[in-house]
Amino acid sequence: MTTKILIVDDHKIVRQGLRSMLTKESDFEVVGECRNGLEAVKMSSRLQAEVIIMDISMPYLNGIEATQQIIKRNPKTRVLAMSMHENKKIIGRILKSGASGYILKNCDFSELTKAIRTLIKDKIYIDPSVINNVIEDYKDLLMIQDTSTLTTLSSREKEVFQLLTEGKSIKMIAHILLISPKTAETHRKNLMDKLGVDNLADLIKLGLKEELTPLEV
Structure with a gap:
């Protein structure tokens, strides 16, 4: 069986690049692309996406808020956040919103496929480049009261x-x-x-x- 993947990023070249590479994997099926968080919220259920590759900084609705709305509607959806941010606060916010994984945009493609396959197994995946920033208080990041x-x-x-x-x-x-x-x-x-x-x-x-x-x- 193939895993249905939705790509969400406001840069067309990023979406096209990811689609081109992911479709070469026999166990992946890219079911759609979205330019912003609003589109992702609307399309995720309709396309029955199992894994959503979610950019964080996007116009109209950012990836953090989009993830929160998507997970609220369908808790079984796995969101893999993908961003350039290495900031602990940003990582904590996206994980707290319901994302199951976090990778950096400059990671190798093999790292991306590994992350997706990890999420499919109902496990959490954090990019090795940033894991030292969050692992010591990862549980705290998920449990802290949001003071925003x-x-x-x-x-x-x-x-x-x-x-x-x-x-x-x-x-x-x-x-x-x-x-x-x-x-x-x-x-x-x-x-x-x-x-x-x-x-x-x-x-x-x-x-x-x-x-x-x-x-x-």
Whole structure:
């Protein structure tokens, strides 16, 4: 039997490269590609992906929030986070969101296939290059209380928050999320009230502090 894989990355060349290499493996089947977290949330269930290779820094919805929503809908889905970040905080957040593995984008292809096959066996895989950064307190990273101000926001409010941080207008946010401008404006007001900010500039500053925007180029 083949393992159904969904590739999520905002760079087309990365998606195409991964697809080209993964399809050469007889036990892998690439069932789709997504450009951002919003697409991944929508397509993961429809495509019945078993393993999702998930970038972290993406527009519209980052990989951390996308993973959380996907795992909430289907806990059996294995998410393999793939990023350039070696920061312990970032790794901890993606694992806490429900990812089963973490690898760096500069890893060898053999490392990627090893990670995927490890996840299929219901095991966790951490890139050897960063494991020393997290192994000593790995259990703590999964158990710590999330003190981020974002914990008070709903999934939709987090989506609107990221899009506002990216500089999107209310009209554009409504178009992206398939909601009315009035609803988008209501979400904006609600999240500003919850976060205790009075203006859009302070909201964007907070979004940047929470690293909601894509950090990779």
